[in-house]
Amino acid sequence: MIAVKRLAPPEGEKADALASAYRRLVLRRVTVLTVTMLALLASFLLDVATGPARLPLDSVAASVFGLAADPTIDAIVWNIRLPVAAIALLVGACLGLSGVIMQTILNNPLASSYTLGVSAGAGFGAGLVILLGSTVPLPEAYAIPLSAFFFAGIACAGVSAIGHARRASSEVLLLAGIAMLFLFQALLALLQFVASPEALQSIVFWLFGSLQKATWAKIAIIAIVLTLTMPLLMNDLWKLTALKLGDERVAGLGVKVGALRLRAFVATSILTGVAVAFVGTIGFIGLVAPHVARIFLGEDQRALLPGSALFGALALSLASIASKTIQPGAIFPIGIVTALIGVPFFIWLILANRRAFW
Secondary structure (H helix, E strand, O other): OOOOOOOOOOHHHHHHHHHHHHHHHHHHHHHHHHHHHHHHHHHHHHHHHOOOOOOOHHHHHHHHOOOOOOHHHHHHHHHHHHHHHHHHHHHHHHHHHHHHHHHHHHOOOOOOOOOOOHHHHHHHHHHHHHHHHHHOOOOHHHHHHHHHHHHHHHHHHHHHHHHHHOOOOHHHHHHHHHHHHHHHHHHHHHHHHHOOHHHHHHHHHHHHOOOOOOOHHHHHHHHHHHHHHHHHHHOOHHHHHHHHHOHHHHHHOOOOHHHHHHHHHHHHHHHHHHHHHHHOOOOOHHHHHHHHHHHHHOOOHHHHHHHHHHHHHHHHHHHHHHHHHOOOOOOOOHHHHHHHHHHHHHHHHHHHOHHHHO
């Protein structure tokens, strides 16, 4: 037999094949992001329509876009339902965005605001104000979020200080975050131990998480923080994508890896702190949303970053709907709903998409 040697395709054909594959990849990412935004809009309108007083979806949409003529529907939508639905989107986006950045800079699929102790610090700050009560010189509605954000910042500063002392490697940041987690959990347990029954009930309810105290002022603060933080993260997209190559290779490209990690960590901790401060601790959004986005969009941060924010917003919006429909006339704490839904969904992700977890 005469062996036939397979000729390699010409360079022009290779370039055309690569260009065609890249166009398909871009089209897929655009399609996924577009479909997610449409699903987010539908979920948002359904969240506004869901509640003790059932409202027609078309009437809700007309009220949201300023086309409704019924003042009763307008009052229900704009004063009660819309703030809750809006804060669900913003908090979900903050948690999804912070989760994907934490997983990227630590190169760990389990990284989230819980892992690094930011949520635990916020919980301790809120519990401290609830326990002190009238000794705080501010109304409780303002004192609790401020204290939660302040102690979330302390947890962030502690992790950053340890990471800076040890050159901010991913392992050191993760271990420092775990240390902050156990520290603030112990302090919070101490508060619960010495609290009165009334204060203990308030602390536990805050830790469950709730969207029902949403106001337009809180929504504006979260939106401003998200708007200011997003461009800072977008500026480092290619550097964050390059972290998958390893610290040594990225450093060889001229990237200051330690400074990049600390910068991204501080930005995402601010996002987590401001989100948790207003709605309480909400689990699994920052953990699950980045993995879902990674499955559909890949590792390129140009698509993964906005995708994680969109999937986080969609997940918390759907959880908000579920919290109002599990038992008619009652609203379950949003933190319980995200955990009950997030755990089986996360296990399914692990079993069905192992490659998404590196």
